[in-house]
Amino acid sequence: MQALTGPEHGLPLELRGHRDLTPGESLGLVLLKSPDHTATLQLRYDRFDYPIREDRAAMFAAIRRRISAVSGEASLPAMPGCSATG
Numbered sequence: 001m002q003a004l005t006g007p008e009h010g011l012p013l014e015l016r017g018h019r020d021l022t023p024g025e026s027l028g029l030v031l032l033k034s035p036d037h038t039a040t041l042q043l044r045y046d047r048f049d050y051p052i053r054e055d056r057a058a059m060f061a062a063i064r065r066r067i068s069a070v071s072g073e074a075s076l077p078a079m080p081g082c083s084a085t086g
Helices: 054-071
Strands: 014-020 027-033 040-046
Touching: none
Parallel strands: none
Antiparallel strands: 014 027, 027 040
């Protein structure tokens, strides 16, 4: 989300909300809107946790560290009018 909404190279949109479409499962929705409310972008996603094979554990750990360093594991704001889980 930071890359999509970044001031230098991102879209002129603000993160407005996030929610799980099926609480406790892997489907979710992210809502981005323009500051003047003339544009809306909804991103739907499906997370899937692939089993990590032993020979790839170090690679996945390195990817996770890089993502954490950039995102700080930041949670997304709740979708307006909805109870949030993420």
